[in-house]
Amino acid sequence: MSPEFSDKTKKKLEEIISRYSRKEAAILPVLHLTQKEFGCISVEEEKLVAELLDIKPIQVREVATFYTMLNQMPVGKYYIQVCSNLSCSLLGAESLIDYLTEKIGIKPGETTQDNKFTLSTVECLGACEMAPCMMINFDYHGNLDKKKIDKILEGLK
Amino acid sequence: MKEKILSKHFVLENFYKIDVYLQKKGYQAVKKALNEKTPENILEEVKAANLRGRGGAGFPAGVKWSFVPQQVDKPKYLCVNADEGEPGTFKDRYIMSHDPHLLLEGIIITSYCVGIHTAFIYIRGEYEAVALRLEKAISEAYKNGFLGKNILESGFDLDVYVHRGAGAYICGEETALLESLEGKRGNPRLKPPFPASIGLFQSPTVINNVETLSNIPSIILKGAKWFCKKGLPEDGGTRIFGVSGMVKKPGIYELSIGTNLKDIIFKHAKGMAEGKKLKAVIPGGLSAPILKADEIDIKMDFDSLVNANSMLGSAAIVVIDEDTSILDVLKVVTRFYSHESCGQCTPCRIGSSWINKIVRRICDGKGKNGDIDNIIRLASNILGNTLCPLGDAAAMPILAIIKKFREEIESYVSN
Ligand SMILES: Cc1cc2nc3c(=O)[nH]c(=O)nc-3n(C[C@H](O)[C@H](O)[C@H](O)COP(=O)(O)O)c2cc1C
Ligand code: SF4
Ligand code: FES
Numbered sequence: 001m002s003p004e005f006s007d008k009t010k011k012k013l014e015e016i017i018s019r020y021s022r023k024e025a026a027i028l029p030v031l032h033l034t035q036k037e038f039g040c041i042s043v044e045e046e047k048l049v050a051e052l053l054d055i056k057p058i059q060v061r062e063v064a065t066f067y068t069m070l071n072q073m074p075v076g077k078y079y080i081q082v083c084s085n086l087s088c089s090l091l092g093a094e095s096l097i098d099y100l101t102e103k104i105g106i107k108p109g110e111t112t113q114d115n116k117f118t119l120s121t122v123e124c125l126g127a128c129e130m131a132p133c134m135m136i137n138f139d140y141h142g143n144l145d146k147k148k149i150d151k152i153l154e155g156l157k
Numbered sequence: 158m159k160e161k162i163l164s165k166h167f168v169l170e171n172f173y174k175i176d177v178y179l180q181k182k183g184y185q186a187v188k189k190a191l192n193e194k195t196p197e198n199i200l201e202e203v204k205a206a207n208l209r210g211r212g213g214a215g216f217p218a219g220v221k222w223s224f225v226p227q228q229v230d231k232p233k234y235l236c237v238n239a240d241e242g243e244p245g246t247f248k249d250r251y252i253m254s255h256d257p258h259l260l261l262e263g264i265i266i267t268s269y270c271v272g273i274h275t276a277f278i279y280i281r282g283e284y285e286a287v288a289l290r291l292e293k294a295i296s297e298a299y300k301n302g303f304l305g306k307n308i309l310e311s312g313f314d315l316d317v318y319v320h321r322g323a324g325a326y327i328c329g330e331e332t333a334l335l336e337s338l339e340g341k342r343g344n345p346r347l348k349p350p351f352p353a354s355i356g357l358f359q360s361p362t363v364i365n366n367v368e369t370l371s372n373i374p375s376i377i378l379k380g381a382k383w384f385c386k387k388g389l390p391e392d393g394g395t396r397i398f399g400v401s402g403m404v405k406k407p408g409i410y411e412l413s414i415g416t417n418l419k420d421i422i423f424k425h426a427k428g429m430a431e432g433k434k435l436k437a438v439i440p441g442g443l444s445a446p447i448l449k450a451d452e453i454d455i456k457m458d459f460d461s462l463v464n465a466n467s468m469l470g471s472a473a474i475v476v477i478d479e480d481t482s483i484l485d486v487l488k489v490v491t492r493f494y495s496h497e498s499c500g501q502c503t504p505c506r507i508g509s510s511w512i513n514k515i516v517r518r519i520c521d522g523k524g525k526n527g528d529i530d531n532i533i534r535l536a537s538n539i540l541g542n543t544l545c546p547l548g549d550a551a552a553m554p555i556l557a558i559i560k561k562f563r564e565e566i567e568s569y570v571s572n
Contacts, residue, residue: 019318021232021358024340028323032282053340066342067323069282085244086443086475086489087401123326123493124244124443125283128401128475129408138285 003038023053027063031070040071076111076118078156081135084121087128099146162375162395164411167255175297178258186374190266191311199270205381207393212238212366213470215459222271224353231360235268235276238366240329243442245473248397249367251409253287257294263370268315271363275316279334282323291319326497330545331364344499345545388414392458400426402476403433415458433478441470444550446557483562484569491516494551505548508539524570
């Protein structure tokens, strides 16, 4: 079945599109909402967004594939993104990535079989004062060490 | 420095709410600008303040605004650069989450001065919580009559919207930002034409960094002379220095422009963590060429750092200790630019990923004779041969690391 936006999202989308003098300029906010609702931007969602903005699906793909936060494939319930840029790596990011890999049994770029976790490394998250840090979905976690990671993961049901 | 311009209220709880902001004499600058000053007055004041852009390039804000044509039959736009992608940088996040109304005042006054009626805040996608806070602040400002139609009965109208990016460092480059905001891939445009004449939706556009605009209210309230005195005569005001890496107290420090780098690290950030020894410092975000430990007795202003063959950039200071291998630093730097190159220009696309490949091979213990010279050759071929400054931003730090730490890197190649 092809996806459809909920009524609430539809209303929000209309308001967002009205901000721009050209409809397609709304594509990033629209894609953010689409991903929130359907989990990723796959072929089906491309069509949906294209229709909404009066553009071709290929134009949606052109944009969606440019930005690292937009996923072509679904990610796990908890999307763990560990910063591996300089300030974080100076303070041990690499060993934390190894620790996470060992702990949840997947390498960066992979998703656990039960779809609970996806692990990835990312560039600077703009939170270097709390290095080493990571994001789980949209929540920031900083000043990490192994103990703190244990505690955070325990809290994720 | 006694009185801070930007971070004065960061410690106050709930300062992001308009009620608290108004209690502390918030929106005085907007009132003064709209009720007592003409756009021409404001432009002169900002020019005289020598406020240089805080996003990286340091272009004087008033001069930039004066390039926007006055009489056009198209709408003009303001794009606030809140992409904050330069590794090491986190200052704009503090401004937007602790003092969003200060930024809004800056946006309102700038728009009034240039004759703009629509502003977009382009904020990096990861800052979802910050974007929500900004949206809340914007809706409060509408309710209180500081945004919307006929602001404070001055006849001036302004709408402000938050637009979230989605993870692409290049979209912090001003023309890539415009492309992205128009709903396209973030591929930088060839300049000229400059955004001031042909920018967003082909219309005249001002693009300024969050910190740049947040200085405007105090320039209006206290004047250009006062502002210059806070920094240097030709480089006015303060900077929010973001210190991270191997220091005892990482964080933001708002200090006069021209403050000594050594003092920032050893006095303000309390020196090296864990008893480590200083090896090197990156003084202005990852794109800024590295300084060795004996080069940090230097004033932090645009010109002093250019004279030291580096740059002040986003004033993000990353402190590197002796126990860190310079090869690891080089690996992070080269991986970052090869990942973030948009791919439009061959020297940047191929050069950055090729260099990264060589560095990774050296890291794996498979370095070869000639590797270092090849990196230098590739980086030199990027320099000056690309469409946007990302190419140079990739080449310069790589060349500096090799020049200053060649012996150490050679030891990894031969082992
Ligand atoms: C690759 C690249 C990335 C940039 N990223 C940012 C950024 O994240 N934030 C920012 O304010 N400026 C960034 N800039 C600088 C902008 O192009 C532009 O100079 C700045 O937004 C102008 O505002 P200002 O004059 O107030 O500094 C970047 C430049 C380049 C070349
Ligand atoms: S220099 Fe690099 S990032 Fe800039 S336009 Fe060329 S390929 Fe893209
Ligand atoms: S380097 Fe990790 S958040 Fe900036």
